[in-house]
Amino acid sequence: QAGGKYRWRAMVLPLIPAAVAGMAMIVSYLQVHPWLMSFGLGGLVATFVLGLVFWLVTSLSKFHSDMARDVKGLRYDISGLQAAVAHGNHVPTFLNESFSYLWPHISNYVSDMLVKTVGPAVANALPKSLQGSIHFDDKCSLGERSIEFQVLKATKTKQDTSERTFENLTLLADFAWNGHCKIDLKFCGAWVGIANILFRGRMIIELVGLTDAPPMFSGIRVYFINMPELSFGFTGVTSAMNISSLKSAILNVIRQQINTRLVVPNRIGIVVDEKADIFSIKNPRPEGLLQVRVHNARGLPACDRNLLGQLTSSDPFVKLYCGANEYRSKTIYKTLNPDFEPFVVTLVVSSLEHQRLWIEMFDEDKLGDPDFLGKTHRLKVMDLARYGKDKKFLDLEDENGQTGSNGTICVTAEWRPICMRLWTPPGEAPRAIEPDRMCYVFVGLYRAVAVPHGVDGRQTNCWVSASCPEVVQESRPALQDSDKLAFAGSCSEGDSVAKLRKKYELLKGRGMSIKEMNDILECGEAALAALETDQTHTSHLETFDFNFAFEFLVPNVNSAKVTLKLMNTLKGDPHESRKPHDTEVQVGQVTVDVAQAVEGIEHLTYPRKILKVEDTGAQFEVRLQLRYVDDQWVPKEEK
DSSP, X not given: OHHHHHHHHHHHTTHHHHHHXXXXXXXXXHHTOHHHHHHHHHHHHHHHHHHHHHHHHHHHHHHHHHHHHHHHHHHHHHHHHHHHHHTXXXXXXXXXXXXXXXXXXXXXXXXXXXXXXXXXXXXXXXXXXXXXXXXXXXXXXOOSOOOEEEEEEEEEEEEEOSSOEEEEEEEEEEEEEEEOOBEEEEETTEEEEEEEEEEEEEEXXXXXXXXXXXXXXXXXXXXXXXXXXXXXXXXSOOOHHHHHHHHHHHHHHHHHHHHHHHBTTOOEEEEOSTTSOHHHHHOOOOOEEEEEEEEEEESOOOOEEOTTSOEEEOOEEEEEEETTEEEEOOOOOSOSSOEEEEEEEEEEESOTTTOEEEEEEEEOOTTSSOEEEEEOOOEEHHHHHHHTTSOEEEEEEOTTSOEEEEEEEEEEEEEEEEESSOOOOTTSOOOOOOTTOOEEEEEEEEEEEEEEOOTTXXXXXXXXXXXXXXXXXXXXXXXXXXXXXXXXXXOOGGGBHHHHHHHHHHHHHTTOOHHHHHHHHOSOHHHHHHHHTTOOOSSBEEEEEEEEEEEEEESSGGGOEEEEEEEEEEOOOTTSSSOOOOEEEEEEEEEEEHHHHHXXXXXXXXXXXXXXXXXXXXXXXXXXXXEEEOSOOOOGGGO
């Protein structure tokens, strides 16, 4: 920086004596005097050196004083940075500046989502008497102030995949946004504004698969460990009861949207290296299961009154939160010392180190919202895993975080890792897989190809529904749906089957394999395979890139069977006399035995398998994987 200030002196000042020497050389040349030529050459060198000395003398004193000041400031910055790193924290200025540039685009995206997604969802969540009474203004804006990241911590982590062990750079960023936004909505005929939005929490940004070639990583994933804190207020006048219903509906819908997209086990993943597998970036396999048992609670506050009006008992129940998941126990009536028999929850844990869970106690109220009884602090999953089966008594906090008057709760926890092979002590033979061994089943749906598109154009959406007949309770749903993707509409000539078939026949005549054809046509090997077997019975086919993961926890290997159903949404017939309704129809299905498909394959992973959908020419391109749930765990530092 200091050199930049005085670089012009270094270039200009030596030119003055050099110009004098140059004039002497010109004169010597014109007069053809050799002694003048020698004088000129010697003078050129001598005066150039004198020029440098002149520059140094005139600028060194000022340069020294400026550099001393700069070095002092630099030492101050370095000492501050060293202190921040020593505490594991750093203020991420570069991240805040990046978000400030992106903020207008983020604002436009959120505005569009409010109108198209949140508004209709909120309307459906409202009481029937208020449905149809809400509409978000098209000109919503998040304002000029962007999210600010307050603390940034960087660590290196490892991720085991079937291909290799990834080394990742994990950035933990605490953020907050107290936005001055302009979000207006029309509710019950009156305009209401949303103000004083508070949104804060912890975001994790991972650079996945560090490499030695630019851009130095294979992909990026972003997610929240737990649902961030969200609150807001209203401006405008309307009935207090309606506003309460509206606020609750908006909060629930927004939380659901964030939970289903960004809170673990859900993540946003972006592939940077085209050779990387999207599911290694977006859906890293879980590390294990944490089975939490809530045995009892003692000394809870009383919320229910007896006939004399005295607070004597409560009707307590437990809620347990971890990531995007929430679990509720049954209610134990009329007691301050409930026994839960116990209440058991099996959590699929994505990050043993980073994830947290907490427990809240409530009093059931049949005439209104439950009354708060107490909560635990946020517990590290790693700490719970180390508890083992020993009972732990945790103090319950009040709403201000104080303990002592809200009782205690008794819990135990058991950690079981999910792995490609069962852990075996050194020197012993590998352990055999028992038939009743609990398993984790993964089906990654890359795409559906050769999906028939009827000529009437009534199909609006396409999605895949996956089901597993037998799953472990409270782990993953037995029925899961992918994202719904829209049909492209009436297909152009370039997308027609006839034109694709013509290209296929031409390349086949040149002796090309399906893989070689796909490298040229880029339409998917499954679509070409459908042409080869002549399974295309419609005038138009479409391809849907889902990149969606289905995950199931099953009690044994024999239960690792997954059925994939290809689904369409059909628009209602406009010629019907009554109001037309959209209907959901099943186009076809296929069942895959994952355990049988991966048997004998290294790492129990079938990288890309083509599944033919029954009763149609469509095909699924999937990734199949099986993992075992071990009953022995050895912490890394003890291995």
